[in-house]
Amino acid sequence: MNPEPHTENLIKEKAKVLFFQKGFLNATTQEIADAAGVNRALIHYYFRSREQMLDLLLEEIVNEKKIRKRAILQSTIPFREKIAAYIEEVLKQGLKYPYLENFIITETARNPEKIKLLCFKDKLRSSELIKDQLHEEIKKKAIAPISPEHFMVNLSALCNYPLLAKNVIQHIHGMSDTAYRKFLTERKEVIFNALFNEAKTSKK
Amino acid sequence: MNPEPHTENLIKEKAKVLFFQKGFLNATTQEIADAAGVNRALIHYYFRSREQMLDLLLEEIVNEKKIRKRAILQSTIPFREKIAAYIEEVLKQGLKYPYLENFIITETARNPEKIKLLCFKDKLRSSELIKDQLHEEIKKKAIAPISPEHFMVNLSALCNYPLLAKNVIQHIHGMSDTAYRKFLTERKEVIFNALFNEAKTSKK
Amino acid sequence: MNPEPHTENLIKEKAKVLFFQKGFLNATTQEIADAAGVNRALIHYYFRSREQMLDLLLEEIVNEKKIRKRAILQSTIPFREKIAAYIEEVLKQGLKYPYLENFIITETARNPEKIKLLCFKDKLRSSELIKDQLHEEIKKKAIAPISPEHFMVNLSALCNYPLLAKNVIQHIHGMSDTAYRKFLTERKEVIFNALFNEAKTSKK
Amino acid sequence: MNPEPHTENLIKEKAKVLFFQKGFLNATTQEIADAAGVNRALIHYYFRSREQMLDLLLEEIVNEKKIRKRAILQSTIPFREKIAAYIEEVLKQGLKYPYLENFIITETARNPEKIKLLCFKDKLRSSELIKDQLHEEIKKKAIAPISPEHFMVNLSALCNYPLLAKNVIQHIHGMSDTAYRKFLTERKEVIFNALFNEAKTSKK
DNA sequence: TATGAATGAGTGTTCATTCAT
DNA sequence: GATGAATGAACACTCATTCAT
Numbered sequence: 001m002n003p004e005p006h007t008e009n010l011i012k013e014k015a016k017v018l019f020f021q022k023g024f025l026n027a028t029t030q031e032i033a034d035a036a037g038v039n040r041a042l043i044h045y046y047f048r049s050r051e052q053m054l055d056l057l058l059e060e061i062v063n064e065k066k067i068r069k070r071a072i073l074q075s076t077i078p079f080r081e082k083i084a085a086y087i088e089e090v091l092k093q094g095l096k097y098p099y100l101e102n103f104i105i106t107e108t109a110r111n112p113e114k115i116k117l118l119c120f121k122d123k124l125r126s127s128e129l130i131k132d133q134l135h136e137e138i139k140k141k142a143i144a145p146i147s148p149e150h151f152m153v154n155l156s157a158l159c160n161y162p163l164l165a166k167n168v169i170q171h172i173h174g175m176s177d178t179a180y181r182k183f184l185t186e187r188k189e190v191i192f193n194a195l196f197n198e199a200k201t202s203k204k
Numbered sequence: 205m206n207p208e209p210h211t212e213n214l215i216k217e218k219a220k221v222l223f224f225q226k227g228f229l230n231a232t233t234q235e236i237a238d239a240a241g242v243n244r245a246l247i248h249y250y251f252r253s254r255e256q257m258l259d260l261l262l263e264e265i266v267n268e269k270k271i272r273k274r275a276i277l278q279s280t281i282p283f284r285e286k287i288a289a290y291i292e293e294v295l296k297q298g299l300k301y302p303y304l305e306n307f308i309i310t311e312t313a314r315n316p317e318k319i320k321l322l323c324f325k326d327k328l329r330s331s332e333l334i335k336d337q338l339h340e341e342i343k344k345k346a347i348a349p350i351s352p353e354h355f356m357v358n359l360s361a362l363c364n365y366p367l368l369a370k371n372v373i374q375h376i377h378g379m380s381d382t383a384y385r386k387f388l389t390e391r392k393e394v395i396f397n398a399l400f401n402e403a404k405t406s407k408k
Numbered sequence: 409m410n411p412e413p414h415t416e417n418l419i420k421e422k423a424k425v426l427f428f429q430k431g432f433l434n435a436t437t438q439e440i441a442d443a444a445g446v447n448r449a450l451i452h453y454y455f456r457s458r459e460q461m462l463d464l465l466l467e468e469i470v471n472e473k474k475i476r477k478r479a480i481l482q483s484t485i486p487f488r489e490k491i492a493a494y495i496e497e498v499l500k501q502g503l504k505y506p507y508l509e510n511f512i513i514t515e516t517a518r519n520p521e522k523i524k525l526l527c528f529k530d531k532l533r534s535s536e537l538i539k540d541q542l543h544e545e546i547k548k549k550a551i552a553p554i555s556p557e558h559f560m561v562n563l564s565a566l567c568n569y570p571l572l573a574k575n576v577i578q579h580i581h582g583m584s585d586t587a588y589r590k591f592l593t594e595r596k597e598v599i600f601n602a603l604f605n606e607a608k609t610s611k612k
Numbered sequence: 613m614n615p616e617p618h619t620e621n622l623i624k625e626k627a628k629v630l631f632f633q634k635g636f637l638n639a640t641t642q643e644i645a646d647a648a649g650v651n652r653a654l655i656h657y658y659f660r661s662r663e664q665m666l667d668l669l670l671e672e673i674v675n676e677k678k679i680r681k682r683a684i685l686q687s688t689i690p691f692r693e694k695i696a697a698y699i700e701e702v703l704k705q706g707l708k709y710p711y712l713e714n715f716i717i718t719e720t721a722r723n724p725e726k727i728k729l730l731c732f733k734d735k736l737r738s739s740e741l742i743k744d745q746l747h748e749e750i751k752k753k754a755i756a757p758i759s760p761e762h763f764m765v766n767l768s769a770l771c772n773y774p775l776l777a778k779n780v781i782q783h784i785h786g787m788s789d790t791a792y793r794k795f796l797t798e799r800k801e802v803i804f805n806a807l808f809n810e811a812k813t814s815k816k
Numbered sequence: 817t818a819t820g821a822a823t824g825a826g827t828g829t830t831c832a833t834t835c836a837t
Numbered sequence: 838g839a840t841g842a843a844t845g846a847a848c849a850c851t852c853a854t855t856c857a858t
Contacts (some may be wrong), residue, residue: 023313039819041369105306106369109227115375149377150394153366161361167312173353190354197401243844431721447823510717516779517635523783557785558802565773570765575720579727581761597763605809651840
């Protein structure tokens, strides 16, 4: 009826919301079908099995995220602007599907081989992409010495952890929902400062 | 370790390993029983239900971790030494049960009210405990301006994320197991530098 | 009988036989499924749980029985004919599901509140329905003084007990199956006589 | 310690209460042990298995009841006095263990052969014991013609059913607990009248 | 494309029973 | 006698999956 596979996409979108946005890691095929307003058996009609659907969803999301992030890292803008843009992108993506990282961590704990499915065709590592520019900064003493791996892990950690640990952070620091949202908006600058050791100047 | 309730503790230890060390979030009562070499029904004999056992395990671990971390934050040593000790403690704990945070995140996604069980009796927040000393440092311009909440979240993120995302990091950056271990040993200094913006001097 | 929901009704009928005809009070979902020739999980597909199925079966049977019995008591025929018809109906129903009373007794022993489910919408008690006619008979000295409650309980007892206690009666009085059946056919008159104190005349 | 097997009897008494007085047909060994304040394993120490304990309890109770009832039927007092005494005895026994009949019915439905255990050594049936006296009464036209079997079944039904169906009767006829107790006290006379068709005279 | 019906494998849980002490 | 620990068998129930329509 619809030119594009309407129902198939509907199921995929609803499943993504349940899995990666609401964090219902064990969402049932029935729950997904209910969310999409379709019959449970349709999920198998389109995706063969729950697991294959999951793999497909993960691949789609991870790939889409990676493309955008890679585009930023491979652009020719100055390093600091590049990292700032990168932080913004990671935070934006993280806000859409905050539980994605959590999901991947859990999935790969049981099936370590699955990680290959998620990151295939990765000829260039992100740490490779920033290596030269980072070295340059370090040589200019514009940034403290750090390996590209540690730099990228710091970046990922500072961006993703606050999204992952939303409930824990809110509870521990007694934040309301609005306080948490405000907290997130401040993070872009906080993360940049933590990475570049120069909060004083960036404040003004 | 405890001489008396041998089997009960055995089950608890094996379950902790499965849940929080190996990250088998959905570990079956059968899997736990197998790991402990006992009958499945014994789990219910000692803990009534899988869920009650889980709650007990979480409470035990979270409490133990919290006590040690709090002791460090409440000690009277200078701020930087305190934070260095804190980082070391968090990393040490994280190495023992790397998936604990992941577990809590997933559990609280489905049952947001459960978070209260995990953090009960929390009169003093960690951010409160460092508030004054952090202010002092900022006033001395020894550290860039930052709120205690952001400071603590940065700290948690930089410590916990690399443990949580072990598989992802190893794969993305092409680290072998030994390379990953080496990477972790370097992090104490990396994290300290990221928090205190002074890598240059600390390197020499 | 119902053409459409074939399997659902099949399960219900087989379950009724097991529970109320054969007296297998603890009939397993597996036994019910076997009797119906279907998979055990289908019982949950149609009825959610064993208990909900049971409640449904009880409500159906009790309601159906009550409607027919009430129709007789509310009809305008003379009292003795009415009671005779009532006895016949109770015996007929009892023969179909002899263990129904036993089942209700056992169930309500554990869950006294369940009795409300079984007798809902009971605006008029059976004892109320015969009250006036019984009084009339007593005034005419056609029957010995007795309260409507005792009269109805006598009636229920004399009808139901021999069905309930089938095995006990057969064994105590050494009845074969055919002897027991013959015994039951005689009871309609025996009960009527016991209620109306006039065996002599009714015999001839 | 105790000259009589104190604990063994304690368990038996508590089990009888649960099974035959409270009607907990499926009472667990744990529930019985709890009621007796002893360890669950003791039940097997004394009785080998739950089923053997049950058989023992049933045999004890049934035998004790039978002996007393038989003594009355075999005494040489006039028929009507004999039956009056018998009714009184059955009601007294029924009040102590109202669910006994219910229990036997349910048990023998699953295991019809068990009934032999309960009534063994029954050389003389109760119907045989009253046969001659009943015939005499009928010949004297003091009672309507009835077979000894029907007479005894009527008697059992009228005595036992109101005890068995306590909850149902209370609910159907809207009786409070005190109203039910009053109802039971009236039954001795009601039953006698129903059996002997002569309420008018017995009332005055 | 879509669905209701049906199923097998597995999950937590209960319970009577056994055994060493 | 008495008990805590341990177990196997069974139970209701769930869930992904299949199939006929």
